[in-house]
Amino acid sequence: MAMIMRYYGFSLAFMAVCLGLAGWYGWSSTGTLAGTLSLLWIVFVLSILEISLSFDNAVINASVLKDMDEVWQKRFLTWGIAFAVFGMRVVFPLAIVAIAAGIGPLEAINLSLNDPQEYERIVSSAHVGIAGFGGAFLAMVGLKFFFDREKDIHWIRMIERHLAKFAALPAAEIALLLLALWGISSMLPPADALTFLIAGMLGLVTFIAVEGINSILESREAASQLAGAAVRSGLGGFLYLNVLDASFSFDGVIGAFALSNNMIVIALGLSIGAMFVRSMTIHLVRRGTLSAYRFLEHGAFWAILALAAIMLLSARFHIPETITGVIGAVLIGLSLWWSVRYNRHHPQDAAPDD
Numbered sequence: 001m002a003m004i005m006r007y008y009g010f011s012l013a014f015m016a017v018c019l020g021l022a023g024w025y026g027w028s029s030t031g032t033l034a035g036t037l038s039l040l041w042i043v044f045v046l047s048i049l050e051i052s053l054s055f056d057n058a059v060i061n062a063s064v065l066k067d068m069d070e071v072w073q074k075r076f077l078t079w080g081i082a083f084a085v086f087g088m089r090v091v092f093p094l095a096i097v098a099i100a101a102g103i104g105p106l107e108a109i110n111l112s113l114n115d116p117q118e119y120e121r122i123v124s125s126a127h128v129g130i131a132g133f134g135g136a137f138l139a140m141v142g143l144k145f146f147f148d149r150e151k152d153i154h155w156i157r158m159i160e161r162h163l164a165k166f167a168a169l170p171a172a173e174i175a176l177l178l179l180a181l182w183g184i185s186s187m188l189p190p191a192d193a194l195t196f197l198i199a200g201m202l203g204l205v206t207f208i209a210v211e212g213i214n215s216i217l218e219s220r221e222a223a224s225q226l227a228g229a230a231v232r233s234g235l236g237g238f239l240y241l242n243v244l245d246a247s248f249s250f251d252g253v254i255g256a257f258a259l260s261n262n263m264i265v266i267a268l269g270l271s272i273g274a275m276f277v278r279s280m281t282i283h284l285v286r287r288g289t290l291s292a293y294r295f296l297e298h299g300a301f302w303a304i305l306a307l308a309a310i311m312l313l314s315a316r317f318h319i320p321e322t323i324t325g326v327i328g329a330v331l332i333g334l335s336l337w338w339s340v341r342y343n344r345h346h347p348q349d350a351a352p353d354d
Contacts, residue, residue, distance in 0.1 A: 007283040011275045018268045019043065025264055042260050043269040050273020057245065058277045059300035059332065060141070062284035064241055073285070076238050077278060083242055090267045096130075097122045112263035119263065128192045128315045129199040135311035136177060136203030137243065142305035143173035144211075155298035155335055177204060180312060187316045196315050210240050294342060299335025303328040 005012075022043040026036035065073050097119055098108040112119040145151075146163040154160040166172045181200040185193040260266055306327045310319050 008279045011279040014275045015272045018272050022268050042265055046269025047272035050270045051276050058280035061281040063297050065285050072238055076241055080242055093123050096126045116262055129195050131311045131315040132196040132199030133203040135308045136200040137207050138304050139177050139308035140207040142301050145301040147173045155295040184312055210243050293336055293339035295335040295339045299332040303331045
């Protein structure tokens with residue numbers, strides 16, 4: 001119980017505040033107990049949906065944060081979560097509506113509150129572009145992990161060993177992604193195909209740009225350390241994590257409209273989920289869980305590839321968000337079980353989880 005409160009106490013308090021606000025908003029907008037309870041239930045379900053879709057996000061965040069210094073860890077867990085909660089869950093849908101409808105921010109807010117059906121229609125109409133950008137970025141994140149010649153730990157060995165060999169081919173993961181983008185675009189109407197391809201290429205360029213910035217900063221840090229300056233900025237990792245968080249948020253924001261088209265309800269529910277993802281990230285970093293369970297990170301990256309494939313295919317096919325959450329949970333659960341099984345048979349390789 002003490003450990004739960006240590007890592008999840010703030011998130012539980014944040015959830016209580018959000019549910020309190022949801023209850024007040026439900027009563028003031030419906031004036032009935034049944035309407036208020038219905039709204040509270042939707043907020044709660046949205047928070048569970050966000051957590052189920054983003055658990056792999058927490059694992060990936062932890063894998064990057066564990067190599068960053070404490071200062072930049074704290075900056076990401078404060079500024080980064082503010083961007084994730086308020087930027088992606090509130091500002092992002094409003095920005096889509098404002099750009100797509102050619103209206104100002106205040107008009108977009110008014111539309112979301114007074115004409116939620118039209119607000120939902122405009123946000124959903126941008127799904128093809130969002131699927132292309134988010135799917136391409138996440139695909140590159142997953143492929144980069146497996147297309148690595150120096151990777152010596154494999155979970156699904158018969159696949160991962162062969163993927164690591166492909167790393168000898170320059171830009172093999174980029175070629176694979178471009179083929180996937182072309183294949184899916186060929187199934188779309190011409191206008192949607194162009195939007196999808198442009199968005200996908202922008203997602204690819206964004207990944208390359210973030211990786212490039214990270215490489216430049218790392219080389220500068222290495223030079224500073226050789227000169228005797230023990231300094232680590234962590235800025236590259238900070239930028240990478242924020243773009244990654246944004247990509248993970250796309251499917252949750254779009255999927256939320258299956259339950260509600262009310263901006264306030266969606267923002268409250270998804271914000272609760274995002275805050276618990278932050279707590280899970282802190283828990284994984286502080287407890288050294290990734291070191292203790294050697295295949296957990298692999299499961300998260302397989303879940304990322306599955307999410308990327310689902311996002312890309314969703315430009316053409318409707319895929320329920322439940323499937324996305326279940327696939328991610330199953331992959332991570334299997335990798336955790338496999339890790340426990342490995343530790344039981346190889347206790348000398350198990351890292352302490354403390």
